[in-house]
Each structure stands twice: as C-alpha cells, then as structure tokens.
Amino acid sequence: MSEPAHEPLNEPLSDTTSAWEPVIGLEVHVELDTETKMFCGCAVSKGDPPNTHTCPVCLAHPGALPVVNERAVEYAARIALALGCTVRPRSIFHRKNYFYPDLPKAYQISQYDEPLAVAGSFDYWVAGELLTCRINRVHMEEDAAKLIHAGGDAGRIAGSEYSLVDFNRGGTPLIEIVGEPDIPSPEAAREFLHQLRNLVIGLGVSECNMEEGQIRWDANISVRPAGSGQLGTRTELKNMNSFRFLQQALEAELPRQIAVLEAGGLIEQETLHFDPETGATTPLRSKEEAHDYRYFPEPDLVPLTVAEAWVDELRRTLPELPAARVERFVAQYGLSRYDATVLAGAGDMARFYEDLVAQGIDPKLAANWVMGEYSAHLNAAGLSPGHGHVTAPRLAALLRLVADGAVSGTAAKQVFALMVEERGEALEIVARHDLAQVSDTGELKAAVAAVLAAHPAQVEQFRAGKEQLAGFFVGQVMKATQGKANPQLVSELVRAALAGREPGSDHV
Amino acid sequence: MIAGLDPLRLTAREARRLLIEGEIAASELTKSYLDQIASVEGKVHAFIQVTADNAAKYATEIDQEAGATRGALAGLPTAIKDNMVTEGVTTTCGSKILGSYQPPYTATAVRRIWGDHIVMLGKANMDEFAMGSSTENSAFGPTHNPWDLATVPGGSSGGSAAAVAAGEALWALGSDTGGSIRQPAALCGIVGMKPTYGAVSRYGLVAFASSLDQIGPLTRSVYDCALLLRRIAGPDPFDSTSVSLPGEIELPTAERLDGVRFGIPTEYVAAGIEPGVLARFEQTVALIEELGATCVEISLPHTEYALPAYYIIAPAEASANLARFDGVRYGYRSAHADDLVSMYEATRGEGFGAEVKRRIMIGTYALSSGYYEAYYGQAQKVRTLVRRDFDTAFAQVDLIVSPTSPTVAFGLGTRTADPLAMYQSDICTIPVNLAGLPAISIPCGLAGHLPVGFQLMGPAFSENRLLSAAHALEGAIGFRSVPTFCDSRDAAIAPGGLCHQAAQEAQER
Missing domain, CATH: 1.10.10.410 (Arc Repressor Mutant, subunit A)
Structure with a gap:
C-alpha cells in the first residue's frame, strides 16, 4: 500500500469535539451453525484438515449448480424475526461478481435488492440506557474460502511467495445484518455488537466464535455538527476482529475526521484497514479501484418463497430474547437496569444467575457475586457461565454461609478462590482453612x-x-x-x- | 459391416429391436460405429475425443449382462456433446482453457443414460462454451458437414449433429441455448429437440447462459428423440430449476394431424429466409394441411427484438458463468504470470477464443454499473414480451411452425469474420429459448444438395404434443436422403454440382 496511513492523533481532543457527533453503522456477518453448507451437501466443519469438505459445487467445477439449504433459511429467518424484521414471502438471490482466489465461482451468491428480511430494530443498552438501532435488512449469502499467504508480510497477499486456499469454509451459510447509522458513539458500537452477538447465540443458530471468525463486522462512521439531522461523508472500517479493536478503530477515526473537517477539508469516502498494532487506519482501496460487482439475479436458483404459517411458527417458537429478559430481571429481581443488562444480556449468564436465585439466594447478593467474583473467575479461567467446578449449587452453598453470617464477605472471597483452586465445597473449605466469621x-x-x-x-x-x-x-x-x-x-x-x-x- | 446394418440409416428404435431380439450383439453394433468413425472421422471431425477402447470394452460387458438386467437403452452407441461433464473422461467444452480438464463427477443427464447402459462413443465437437452457430469456434478445429464437407454443420452442437448424420453415432446429446441443437440438426438433416426449460437437469452441463441452456436429443427419427428424451427428462435434486413434467414422455405413434391447429408467424417467414428453405417450408405446411390440420397466420410481434435481447442476456450470464475459469483450481493456467492479476489475465487471455472473449466483454459491459438498466434490465423486459407473444399465440393455436434456420449449411469460413451475420443463423430458434418453450426440428427435404429443417414450437411442457405432431409429419415428409461426404470445393467447374449429383443418387438408392 503506497498511501500514507492515517496516524492516530497524539494530541488530546480539543474542546470543539463536543461540537461534533459521530454517526456509526455496523454491518455484521454471522456464519450459521448448520450441518451442511449453503448450497451443497458438504459438512460445515471446524479445524479439519484443509480441503476435506469439498465437492464440485463448492469448488465451482464446471456444470455444478447450487441448491439452497433449507435449514440455513430457517436460521436466517430466526435471526431476522428476533430483530423484529419482516420476513418477505419471496426473496431473490443475486450474483455478486469479483475475482479472488477465495471465491471459486468468481461470484458470491448473495441477496441484493430483494433480501430475505427487512425493516427491523435492535434494542441495546449502554450504561443502563436503552438505545435502538434500526436494522435495514438481513440477507443470506455464502462464505468465502480461507486464504493463507505464505512467506509474505503479515499474511497479506502483497509480497507473499505463494498462497494456499482451504475450501472447507467456502460455501458456509452466512447472513449479513445491515444496521442503519443509528449508533451514537464508539462505546455504543461495541455494546451493540456485544449484545447482538448474545442475541444470536441465544437463538442457537451460531456460536459466534470470534477466534474462528464466525462473527465479523465492518463499521461505517461519519461525523456531523451536533444536533444536525444530516449525514456526513462516511468512511468504512475493516479488520477489527475484537470488540475492543472496533471501539479503538472508531475512536481513532473520529478525531481524524473532525480534524479534517475543522481544517476546512472534506472526508473522502474510502475503505480503511485498521492496524491493531499502531492503532492507525490505512486506506484499503481508492475509489478508482472500487469494485463494480455487477449484481444480477442468480439464474441457477428459483426465487426463495416462504409460507406465512412457517414464519409465524418460527416467530412463536423464538426463545426469550435478551431485551425481554432484561425487563423481566428488573421487575422480577429488583435489579438496577444496568445490572440486569449484564446478567440478562447473555443466555448462559442469565441461566446461571437464575439457577443461583432458584437455590434460594437473595437476588441482589446473587447479582453482586455473579457480576463480581464469578465473572472475574470466568474471565481468568476462560470459561463460559455454568462451566467449570463452581456450579450454581456450589456457589449457592457459599452464598448461604454469607447470608447467614457464618462467613464474612471478605472471607467468602477467599473461600471462593479456594473452591476454584482446590475444587472443593464451600463448607468443607471454611472448616479446613478456619475461615468462619468470628463474632465472639x-x-x-x-x-x-x-x-x-x-x-x-x-x-x-x-x-x-x-x-x-x-x-x-x-x-x-x-x-x-x-x-x-x-x-x-x-x-x-x-x-x-x-x-x-x-x-x-x-x-x- | 453386419448385413443390412447401415449406420447412415439405422435408427435407435431398430437397433434396440435388433439387440433385444438377439439379432446383433452390442459389441458388434458398437464396432460398426467405431468402423464408421474410423472411415469418415478424418473428413468430418465430429469428435473432440473418441473413447473407442472404453466403448468396445463396455459393449462387451453388456453382451455378458443377462437380458433382464440390461438397462432400457443398453448397447446403443451414443455421442455426448463435450460440454457435459463425464467422470473419468476429459471434458473440454471446446476450449483450450479446459483442454485437459478431468471432471470429478458426471452430468445428471449423462449419468441417467449411463445407468440405462448406453455406450458412449466419445465427446462431440462444439463451438467453444457453446458460443457459435457453426462449430468453427472450437479450439480443436471445425467440424465439417457430412452433406458437403465444404460447409459447416451448424452449431454449437455441430459435432453431435454431424456424428449422427455421418453414421458415427446412433444418436447424440446436445445442448441448446439459442438454437444449438435445432440449427445443427436442421443443417445436418436430422431431428433435434430442445425441451421445455427445466425438463432436463442442467447439473453437469458446463453453463453458458443458465436461464436459457437446455440439454436435448439429436436423433435420426422423432421416435428416437422421444426414446432418448424420456430417459433424460425429470426433476433432479441437484438442479433447483429442474421440474417434473406433467406426464411421462410418450413414444409417438401418430400418423395424422386431424384437428390440430398450427400457427405460422408472419415475422419468422419474413426474416430473410432463403428461397430454397422457404420453398421446402411451404411444401411442408401444405403437407400439414393434407394430414388434417389447419394452418393460420399468427403474429409474434416482438420477434425482431428477441435476437438483440438474447445477445444481452446470454453474454451477461456467460460473463459470470465463465469467470470461474481463473487458473486457480483446474484447467489451463498460463505460465506467463508473476502475480495474481497477471495470472488471471494471461490464463484467460490465452485460454479463451475470440468469440468467447467477445461475449464475456459484451456481458460484463451490459451488467456494469450505470448500464444495467439500459441493457440487461431492458433485455429482461423484452424477454417478458416475447413470452407473452407466445402465450397469446398459444391461446389460438396448438403449435407454431417455422423454418429452423433461414439458410441451409453455409460455407466454412464464410461468416467467421462477421459475427452479426453468424448471429442471424439463430433468428428463428432464439425466441423459444427466451420463453423457455420446447421446440423440435425435423428434416423436411433438400434445398439443392443440402438439408432443410422444419421447426415445431409448443407451449411449455407440450413435449408429447410436439413429438406426436412431428412424428406424423415426419412420416408424411418421408425424408430418406443420406449424406454423401462430398466436398463442393472439389467441384471447380460447377460449385456444388458434384455434391448435388451425389445427393440425388443417394436419394434414389
């Protein structure tokens, strides 16, 4: 890349920052956990030897034709319904044409102007405040294969000696959730994504494993004078593979745009690549190289039609969604809205919390412990809620000792640490380590x-x-x-x- | 050669009877075709690859198979157009870019007739990626018309048509995107049918224009056409656009056309039809009336827009369909490249022929941002209008007839420099592809020394009606001529004279 990087500004933001407000939109891709690929019968796999799940269809051999995976349609519709979208009775697949070695047909089968679902919204919380982001559409497509650029610089194709292609991932069902530019801050963008991921996981349609790239996103950001209803020229940010990088990239791009505008310049509409090491964004391609994808209706597939009754049934069988669960936690357990978003946002965390409360633990005591010691332990151990030695009944046993005054709050933290370390029971550890509360x-x-x-x-x-x-x-x-x-x-x-x-x- | 077995005249129906009744062994039958290939292929060049050893071996195995377990088409020697993938047999699609391509699977239509124990003789020559009307666009050299080796066999299924006409195959499979079965069938004096879109699975047919492509039979008789079609038709879970026919394809028996209403579209007859072709066409229309049918003039008013719309839609789809030939996974890869983009450019630049490149460029342009509505969008509207023309017409008539091709076989090289003149070859055949309808071409006589094709078109899924009418008409026409392998270029004194003479002699035999 010959173009200079946009360096992060060293100077702190001037006071005039408050005169500008960011407008952020996210486009989120989610790989669906179906058994087979979007358009062929090959298994969707993880970690298997390269090119062991391929066939004439997903290798784009001449004459091969796609056939839509019904389960993928169901999963996509579930996500769409959870986002309050209208699932359209008839949608159409398009070909999106471009050459790249990870795209064997040299077109991606995607949806364009007649997507599966449109016009939804997503409610999420930032510091206890409820925000809404409109969802433009949810559409279906297929994932590309995985490229490994060998002998080059940082795994990018430029300068590499050769490239290897693993087609196992090629053709995995993918949905794209296109959000409207309704997100007011980098922090809110991070929360939006975090909570959207929880929603999808809760639907059982994708594990959204970040390391495996099962959920990926691009952000677009522009700034405008605070209170203005107009949208400024936006840039698109790519390569942010963690929530933190998303926030960092947006926080780096925001002052850059403000500085350009305040210097009387214009924002160029471009795609920027975020480098997590430098915190800077680099132009990925200029307008001259902008792709013309030459979309046209995929003639190998008939229009996708879904019956209203089928959609109704899917809607009826959706699990409790995080938004509803947060409200229920506030009402049922008397939690603050902030605590409720932390505890009810993710299905497995909510389940753990409710298991604890079901053991007779005071909801507030349980909330403090789950958000405090227990979450810290999960993070440290790399566990997800409900996993590991400290099950809900074991933690409940400890919290009952706290509630009864048999163990002090401070000692209870020691007991908890020892439970983790020694894989023991609370009562037995209190006795063995002489940690009972002294009230003599x-x-x-x-x-x-x-x-x-x-x-x-x-x-x-x-x-x-x-x-x-x-x-x-x-x-x-x-x-x-x-x-x-x-x-x-x-x-x-x-x-x-x-x-x-x-x-x-x-x-x- | 087995006594009484003339590969130039033998039908699949008769061959099948001989095999079933044990009058001939499958190995003998196959050998007689391989002998014919050995004797005339040097002149005709109908095949890109003859799989002689496999064919002979397989025919012997069929002979060892008990009669009861033999497939419905057991032992019938068949040519397959080289755009249908065949596992274990190189499939080139007439292109250098697939010059040594070994498919890992077999096209559904081929798999079905392999399951019926047909004997594949080889892969038939074709215009590269089925783009052409003369088979001169093959990367492996042109096919010559056995009626006059100085002329083209038509295309793009010219190899399949020439093989059947030349007695190098009992019958063949071809594909038809804008006339690629019917036009070469007409120019080679045989029967060729394009079924309703979706009637035959396209899985394993190397795509040219996905919304137009259909596989169909090229045969020596209408009965044979039905016999082959009924084995390849039917829905396929691997092709989402395939459909169930309303009923099984019936083997035709009709000899009369009583009460059938035929429409003759004025627009077709006006479309620059050669006088010799027009004369044969009018004679055949007269025959139709003699058989008890009525013929009325009808109008298909958007006919003149069909050709330009086709030359937007087909290249547009082709530009995407052929993008996969990028040198990455299979097929030709240029050695003259040092990075990804130059590899793409050199591979495609060296691997594709001129006509294919022309259509990729037209299609890419037609789909590009800012031009899409003006070209592709507009062409799709025309397509709808063409379809409506047929809907309206079929409210009045049962079948529509026209010449298949405006001319008889034209001289090799006479149209290669003028693509638009070449495109005109398909003026009568393209509209049914746009409308997705079935149509069949049958030989209706000679103009000079060259055969003329007569086209019957029907509503969607009217295959049985079409086959039945074509069968009755075929009987009445009584076309008995066979090709002579003459070469009008040899007749320096009177061009075509020797061929004409040879044809007349053949007809009298």
Whole structure:
C-alpha cells in the first residue's frame, strides 16, 4: 500500500469535539451453525484438515449448480424475526461478481435488492440506557474460502511467495445484518455488537466464535455538527476482529475526521484497514479501484418463497430474547437496569444467575457475586457461565454461609478462590482453612486492644479529632484476624474502645 | 459391416429391436460405429475425443449382462456433446482453457443414460462454451458437414449433429441455448429437440447462459428423440430449476394431424429466409394441411427484438458463468504470470477464443454499473414480451411452425469474420429459448444438395404434443436422403454440382 496511513492523533481532543457527533453503522456477518453448507451437501466443519469438505459445487467445477439449504433459511429467518424484521414471502438471490482466489465461482451468491428480511430494530443498552438501532435488512449469502499467504508480510497477499486456499469454509451459510447509522458513539458500537452477538447465540443458530471468525463486522462512521439531522461523508472500517479493536478503530477515526473537517477539508469516502498494532487506519482501496460487482439475479436458483404459517411458527417458537429478559430481571429481581443488562444480556449468564436465585439466594447478593467474583473467575479461567467446578449449587452453598453470617464477605472471597483452586465445597473449605466469621466479642475485644496498643500515635491523633482513623483501626483488626472477623462488630468495638466505653451502650 | 446394418440409416428404435431380439450383439453394433468413425472421422471431425477402447470394452460387458438386467437403452452407441461433464473422461467444452480438464463427477443427464447402459462413443465437437452457430469456434478445429464437407454443420452442437448424420453415432446429446441443437440438426438433416426449460437437469452441463441452456436429443427419427428424451427428462435434486413434467414422455405413434391447429408467424417467414428453405417450408405446411390440420397466420410481434435481447442476456450470464475459469483450481493456467492479476489475465487471455472473449466483454459491459438498466434490465423486459407473444399465440393455436434456420449449411469460413451475420443463423430458434418453450426440428427435404429443417414450437411442457405432431409429419415428409461426404470445393467447374449429383443418387438408392 503506497498511501500514507492515517496516524492516530497524539494530541488530546480539543474542546470543539463536543461540537461534533459521530454517526456509526455496523454491518455484521454471522456464519450459521448448520450441518451442511449453503448450497451443497458438504459438512460445515471446524479445524479439519484443509480441503476435506469439498465437492464440485463448492469448488465451482464446471456444470455444478447450487441448491439452497433449507435449514440455513430457517436460521436466517430466526435471526431476522428476533430483530423484529419482516420476513418477505419471496426473496431473490443475486450474483455478486469479483475475482479472488477465495471465491471459486468468481461470484458470491448473495441477496441484493430483494433480501430475505427487512425493516427491523435492535434494542441495546449502554450504561443502563436503552438505545435502538434500526436494522435495514438481513440477507443470506455464502462464505468465502480461507486464504493463507505464505512467506509474505503479515499474511497479506502483497509480497507473499505463494498462497494456499482451504475450501472447507467456502460455501458456509452466512447472513449479513445491515444496521442503519443509528449508533451514537464508539462505546455504543461495541455494546451493540456485544449484545447482538448474545442475541444470536441465544437463538442457537451460531456460536459466534470470534477466534474462528464466525462473527465479523465492518463499521461505517461519519461525523456531523451536533444536533444536525444530516449525514456526513462516511468512511468504512475493516479488520477489527475484537470488540475492543472496533471501539479503538472508531475512536481513532473520529478525531481524524473532525480534524479534517475543522481544517476546512472534506472526508473522502474510502475503505480503511485498521492496524491493531499502531492503532492507525490505512486506506484499503481508492475509489478508482472500487469494485463494480455487477449484481444480477442468480439464474441457477428459483426465487426463495416462504409460507406465512412457517414464519409465524418460527416467530412463536423464538426463545426469550435478551431485551425481554432484561425487563423481566428488573421487575422480577429488583435489579438496577444496568445490572440486569449484564446478567440478562447473555443466555448462559442469565441461566446461571437464575439457577443461583432458584437455590434460594437473595437476588441482589446473587447479582453482586455473579457480576463480581464469578465473572472475574470466568474471565481468568476462560470459561463460559455454568462451566467449570463452581456450579450454581456450589456457589449457592457459599452464598448461604454469607447470608447467614457464618462467613464474612471478605472471607467468602477467599473461600471462593479456594473452591476454584482446590475444587472443593464451600463448607468443607471454611472448616479446613478456619475461615468462619468470628463474632465472639471477647476474642475480638482482645484483638482491638492489641491493635490500639500497637498504634499509640494514631490513637493520639484520633482523640485529637482525626476521626477518620477509625477505619484504619478496623482494617488492622480485620487484617489481624485474616478477614474472619465480623466487620460490623469490629467497628463497634473499635469506636467503643477509643471512646473508652462498652460497645452498644449508646444505641439499641 | 453386419448385413443390412447401415449406420447412415439405422435408427435407435431398430437397433434396440435388433439387440433385444438377439439379432446383433452390442459389441458388434458398437464396432460398426467405431468402423464408421474410423472411415469418415478424418473428413468430418465430429469428435473432440473418441473413447473407442472404453466403448468396445463396455459393449462387451453388456453382451455378458443377462437380458433382464440390461438397462432400457443398453448397447446403443451414443455421442455426448463435450460440454457435459463425464467422470473419468476429459471434458473440454471446446476450449483450450479446459483442454485437459478431468471432471470429478458426471452430468445428471449423462449419468441417467449411463445407468440405462448406453455406450458412449466419445465427446462431440462444439463451438467453444457453446458460443457459435457453426462449430468453427472450437479450439480443436471445425467440424465439417457430412452433406458437403465444404460447409459447416451448424452449431454449437455441430459435432453431435454431424456424428449422427455421418453414421458415427446412433444418436447424440446436445445442448441448446439459442438454437444449438435445432440449427445443427436442421443443417445436418436430422431431428433435434430442445425441451421445455427445466425438463432436463442442467447439473453437469458446463453453463453458458443458465436461464436459457437446455440439454436435448439429436436423433435420426422423432421416435428416437422421444426414446432418448424420456430417459433424460425429470426433476433432479441437484438442479433447483429442474421440474417434473406433467406426464411421462410418450413414444409417438401418430400418423395424422386431424384437428390440430398450427400457427405460422408472419415475422419468422419474413426474416430473410432463403428461397430454397422457404420453398421446402411451404411444401411442408401444405403437407400439414393434407394430414388434417389447419394452418393460420399468427403474429409474434416482438420477434425482431428477441435476437438483440438474447445477445444481452446470454453474454451477461456467460460473463459470470465463465469467470470461474481463473487458473486457480483446474484447467489451463498460463505460465506467463508473476502475480495474481497477471495470472488471471494471461490464463484467460490465452485460454479463451475470440468469440468467447467477445461475449464475456459484451456481458460484463451490459451488467456494469450505470448500464444495467439500459441493457440487461431492458433485455429482461423484452424477454417478458416475447413470452407473452407466445402465450397469446398459444391461446389460438396448438403449435407454431417455422423454418429452423433461414439458410441451409453455409460455407466454412464464410461468416467467421462477421459475427452479426453468424448471429442471424439463430433468428428463428432464439425466441423459444427466451420463453423457455420446447421446440423440435425435423428434416423436411433438400434445398439443392443440402438439408432443410422444419421447426415445431409448443407451449411449455407440450413435449408429447410436439413429438406426436412431428412424428406424423415426419412420416408424411418421408425424408430418406443420406449424406454423401462430398466436398463442393472439389467441384471447380460447377460449385456444388458434384455434391448435388451425389445427393440425388443417394436419394434414389
């Protein structure tokens, strides 16, 4: 690429940033987990030796013809219905023509002006606030094969010695969800994608595995004066294969466009390649090289028709969608909307949470633990909710000890860590590691006395009016008791000791 | 040669009877065709590849097979147009770009008749990617018309038609996109039929124009045509555009045409038909009336737009269909390239012939942004109008008739420099492809020393009606001439004279 990279701006955004607002749209591709490919009987596979799932159709041998995979239509329609789209009774496949070695027919069978589904919307939350993005369309197509460029620079074709093609992926059913430019910020774009992925996973039509590229996306972004109803010239961003990169790329592109506009320049409509290492975007191809895909109706396929009754049945059998589940969690468990989006957004997390609550755990206590220790553990261990040693019943056993006051909150975190480490049960770990909460006043009084004796200078300061030191003494006592002490009781004892009186005498 | 077995005259019906009744062995029958190939193929060049060893071996195996387990077409020697893929047998499509292509699978139509135990004699010559009306566009050299070796056999199924006419095959499969079965059948004096679009699976037919292509039979009689069609027709799960026929293809028996209403489209007869062809056509129309049918003039008003619409739609589809020949996975790859784009360009530049390149360029242009509506979009509208013309006509008549080709076989090389003149060859055959309708061409006599074809067109799925009428008419016409393998270029004094004389002698025999 000879064109210069758009370097990320080093200077912080000027105050005038607030005079501009970004307009972001996402186009999301999802590979469907059907057993066979979109237009032939080859298995959809993962990790098998290259070119072991191919046939005359997906290798584009002369004379081979496509046949539509009915299950793929069903899966695509499920996604469309979950996005509130209208599934059209008749849709048409088109040929999208371009030459590339990963596209054996040199055209992709896709949908164009008569797609499977149109006019939906997707509700998602950003920091507890509900946003809506209109969905333009959901259409069906086939995935390309996988290219491996050998001996070159960063796996790109330019400069590589030779390229290998693995056609196992070629022809995998793919849907494209085209969102309208309704997304107001890079953060919102990230949330949109994250929550859309959860929706699709919840429908059971794709695992949306990011490493395997089962879900991929492009973003388009433009800026406009805040409050303006007009759309500016947009750029399209590619190669953002994580949610974080999406946000980073948008956050890099946003000030670049603002700087160009503020300098009196014009945004060029172009496609930009995001480089995660530099954080910069590079023009991928200029307008002169812009593809003319020469779309025309695929003559090898008859129009795709779906019966209204079939669509109704699919709609009726959709699982509970994240949006509805969030509202239910707010109403049913008294959670904040923010907590509800975290817990109800993904099906497996929601299931785990509800399993916990079903064990009789207080919904708020359960929410705090699932979003706190449990989520941290999942991230660290690379597990998804419900997997690993700490099942909902095991965590419930621990939380019952917390609720009963048998284990302090601090100690419970230790117990949890030990459950993970030793693959044990909460009760047995509390006993073995002596982590039961100490509420014995005599034992704690002695500990308080010892702490005060060890810190005479601080006692002096406290008595001179520096009352915030109370927390320090409580902390020291908790430390001395390895977190087992009942913190509320310790606090009372500390204040009483400093005041030189018995605890509890000034209240109850 | 077996006594009484003349490959120039033998029908599949008769050959089948001889085989079933044990009067001849399949190996003997096949040998008589291989002998004929050995004797005339040097002049005709109907085949790109003759699979003689396989054919002889397979015929012997059929002889060892018990009669009860033999397929319906067991032992019948057949030529297959080289755009139908055949596993284990090179399939070139008449192109250098597939010059050594070994298909990993077999076309449904071929698989069906292989299942019936036909004997494949070889792969028939054709215009490259079925683009042409003379078989001169083959990368493997032209086929010569056995009626006059100085003329073309028509195309693109010219190899299939010439093989049957020359007695090099009992019958053949061809494909018809704009007349590619009917026009060569007409120019070679045999029967050729394009079925209703969807009647025969296209799976394994190397695509030229997907919405127009149909496989069909080229045979020596209408009965044979029905016999072969009934084995290849029918829905195929591998071709979404294939359909069930309303009933099985029947073997025709009709000898009369009582009560059948024929329409003669004025637009076709006006379309620059050669006087000799027109005379034969009018004689045949008179015969139709003698057989008890009525003939009325009808109008298909959009006929003049069919040819230009076809030359947008077919190249547009071809430009996409032929894009897969990129040198990456199979077929020819140029050695003169050092990166991806130059590999594409050199491979396609060296691998495709001039006519194919012309059509890829026309099609690419017609689909390109800014021109799509003006060309492809407009052509599709014309296509709808052409279809409506036929709908209207078939509300008044049962069948429509016309000359198949405006001329008899023309001289080799006489139209190669003028593509538009070549395209005119298909003026009478293209409209039914646009409308998806069935049509059949039968020989209706000679003009000079060369055969003339008579075309019958019917509504969608009227195959049985068409075959029945063609059978009755064929009987009344009584075309008995056979080709003479003469060469009018030898007749320096009176061009065509020797051929004419030879033809007359043959007819009198």
